[in-house]
Amino acid sequence: MINVIDLFSGAGGLTFGFSYRVRANRFVKNKKFRFLFANEYNHQAALAFAHNFPRIPLMECDIANITLQTLEQNDIVINEPVDLIIGGPPCQSYSTVGRRQYDQRARMYQEYTRMLRMFRPTMFIFENVTGLLSMKNDDGQPVIQEITALFENIDNNLGYRLFTQVLNAKNYGVPQSRDRVFIVGIRNDVNYQWEFPNATHGNTTHPYLTVEDAISDLPALNYGQAVEEYNEEPNTEYQRLMRGNQNILHDHFCGTYGEKITAVIQAVPQGEGRPYINNLVENGELDRRFYLTSGYKNTYGRLWWDRPCTTITNSLGTPSALRCIHPLQDRALSTREGARLQSFPDWFRFFGNKYERNSQVGNAVPPLLAIALAKQVERIPFEEYRNNQ
Numbered sequence: 001m002i003n004v005i006d007l008f009s010g011a012g013g014l015t016f017g018f019s020y021r022v023r024a025n026r027f028v029k030n031k032k033f034r035f036l037f038a039n040e041y042n043h044q045a046a047l048a049f050a051h052n053f054p055r056i057p058l059m060e061c062d063i064a065n066i067t068l069q070t071l072e073q074n075d076i077v078i079n080e081p082v083d084l085i086i087g088g089p090p091c092q093s094y095s096t097v098g099r100r101q102y103d104q105r106a107r108m109y110q111e112y113t114r115m116l117r118m119f120r121p122t123m124f125i126f127e128n129v130t131g132l133l134s135m136k137n138d139d140g141q142p143v144i145q146e147i148t149a150l151f152e153n154i155d156n157n158l159g160y161r162l163f164t165q166v167l168n169a170k171n172y173g174v175p176q177s178r179d180r181v182f183i184v185g186i187r188n189d190v191n192y193q194w195e196f197p198n199a200t201h202g203n204t205t206h207p208y209l210t211v212e213d214a215i216s217d218l219p220a221l222n223y224g225q226a227v228e229e230y231n232e233e234p235n236t237e238y239q240r241l242m243r244g245n246q247n248i249l250h251d252h253f254c255g256t257y258g259e260k261i262t263a264v265i266q267a268v269p270q271g272e273g274r275p276y277i278n279n280l281v282e283n284g285e286l287d288r289r290f291y292l293t294s295g296y297k298n299t300y301g302r303l304w305w306d307r308p309c310t311t312i313t314n315s316l317g318t319p320s321a322l323r324c325i326h327p328l329q330d331r332a333l334s335t336r337e338g339a340r341l342q343s344f345p346d347w348f349r350f351f352g353n354k355y356e357r358n359s360q361v362g363n364a365v366p367p368l369l370a371i372a373l374a375k376q377v378e379r380i381p382f383e384e385y386r387n388n389q
Contacts, residue, residue, distance in 0.1 A: 001031075002382055003080055006038035006056070007063060007087030007115060008108070011048035011350060011360035013342065014086050014127065017370020018377075019053065025241050027345055032378055037076045039063055039087075044352030045360050051349050063111045068118070081386040082119040084377060087112075088127035088365075109143075113150045120158060122190055122385045125373060126151075126183040127365055130166055133181060151185050160185030163194045167369065171199035174343045174366040175209035175238065176309040182373070190385045197372040211327055212305045213238050214340045218252060220329055223262075226253035246346040251335035251357060261319055263290050264300050265330045273301030273323060298323040303333075309341040314362035317354055335361060343368040 006015050018033045035056040040046040046060040057076050059066055071078065089108030109126075116124060135143040153159045162185050169178040184194050202208050213236045219227045228249050234240040257265065264277050267286060274295050280286035292300060301323030303309055315321030316338040324332050333341070335350060338361045345367075350357035 001034040002377065003083045004033050004035050005082055005085045005115070005119060005121070006035055007085060007112060008089050009038040009040045009049055009058075009087060010042075010045050010363050011348075012038075012052055013344070013364025013367055014088075014125075014370045015049070015053060015056070016344070016348075016367035017365070017372075018086065018374045020367070021371060021374070022241065022368075025237055027241070027244065030374065033084075033374070036078055036080070036082065037071065039066060044356040047351040048349060048360050051351070063108070063115070066115070078119065082121040083123070083382040083386075085112075085115060085119065085121045085124040086127075087125075090363075109147050109150065113154055116151070116160070116185075117154050117158060120187070122187055122382055123192075123194070123377075123380070124160070124185045125377075126185070128181055130179050130181050147183070151183070159188045161188060163196070165196045167196065169343075169366045169369045170208050170308045171202050172197070172366075172369045172372045173201050173206070173209060173238075174308075174341075174368050175211060175214040176312055176341045176343075176366065178311045178366065180365070180369075187385070192380055192385075195376065197376050200372070208308050209238055210306050211303050211309050211341065214242075214309070215239075215337045217243075218334075218337060218340070219249070221252065221254040221331060221334060223254055223331065224256045228252070242340055242343070242345050244345055244347060249336065249346065251339065251350060252337070253334055253354075254331045255317065255354070257319065257331075260290055262330070263287075264292070265302075265319055265325055268300055268302045268325065270302050270304050270327050273298045295320060296322065301325060303327045312338050312341055312362050314355070314359035316358050316362055338362065342366045 004018060009015055019030055020027045021030045037057040037059055038049065039059045040049055041062055046058060050058055059074060089112060133144050137143050137146060148162060151160050151162055162183055164183045166179050166181050169176050186192055186194055200206060217232055217234050217239045219231045221227060230249055234243050267280060268276055274292045275297060277292055277300060281288055281291045299320055299322060302325040303323060305327035310323045313322055316324045317332045319325055319332045326333060335357045338358060342361055342364060343366045350360045
């Protein structure tokens with residue numbers, strides 16, 4: 001068994017990849033990994049994690065409060081070597097979308113470093129948005145340089161060799177173009193050369209999966225409607241994998257919109273967004289009151305039916321946010337559609353209000369990408385390195 005600690009777990013997208021594998025187009029338990037504990041601060045995300053992974057001990061608290069003493073107080077005793085730490089701190093501070101700021105959340109890699117010092121794992125997997133690579137601290141220095149320096153020399157007796165690569169989820173069977181940076185650390189005394197997983201999709205045999213491949217079997221929604229029953233069989237292998245034996249359709253609902261947003265949604269075609277709408281206004285084809293004065297180029301953007309989805313965010317149900325309008329229906333994506341596009345199976349549950357559920361979906365590592373990483377980790381002979389800890 002490979003002993004794992006899961007930090008900043010969220011609802012458990014990365015966790016899923018080390019808990020399940022795909023066999024005969026079904027998700028089955030992966031018994032090679034054992035989670036010693038997980039940590040999540042957000043209450044609703046912690047509820048989702050506890051529901052979906054009831055056997056994993058969960059510390060619902062600020063990571064700064066995790067010590068050997070507090071773990072023991074919660075009946076979590078780490079008396080075995082830790083092979084792997086996984087997880088990535090909150091990404092909002094690093095994101096190039098919205099307001100970037102070097103705040104307390106942006107410094108959470110320091111707590112991650114403290115966990116590495118405490119448990120001395122053989123390796124770790126650290127994930128975040130690609131904006132991390134260009135973020136600067138208060139002194140104007142690249143944050144990635146500070147993170148690299150910390151990880152490479154945690155103290156005089158502990159450091160890690162780092163392997164860094166940007167992975168796109170669409171290359172691993174996820175119907176979504178989503179770039180994320182992964183930093184893998186191998187402890188300096190461990191003679192192992194890490195290799196990131198090769199792409200499995202994007203070729204003639206396995207082309208990229210599209211939005212249609214992912215969600216075409218889900219029922220249509222009207223404004224203010226929630227649907228809990230499937231009305232057709234899965235149309236693709238991906239849909240069959242996501243559906244499994246699930247009979248109840250969870251989190252498939254649509255809100256209501258005002259006159260302006262309704263008109264904008266109805267006017268925007270696939271692949272277009274805010275500039276298209278404003279061009280219609282300027283040409284006199286749409287009333288002046290529908291002119292969009294704020295937002296990015298792809299806000300109020302409609303997805304393509306025959307392409308991978310663009311990056312799912314925690315605002316996946318908000319038409320005025322980044323591209324999230326359904327390709328064929330005049331509404332934003334439902335939480336379940338967002339989960340499908342992230343590769344969460346239909347039986348995976350989310351908790352809280354609409355925004356909290358969408359945040360759990362949008363902030364996660366896509367499970368199928370996590371599974372690809374877990375396959376690479378399984379190759380490492382951890383038992384050879386445990387005596388060095």
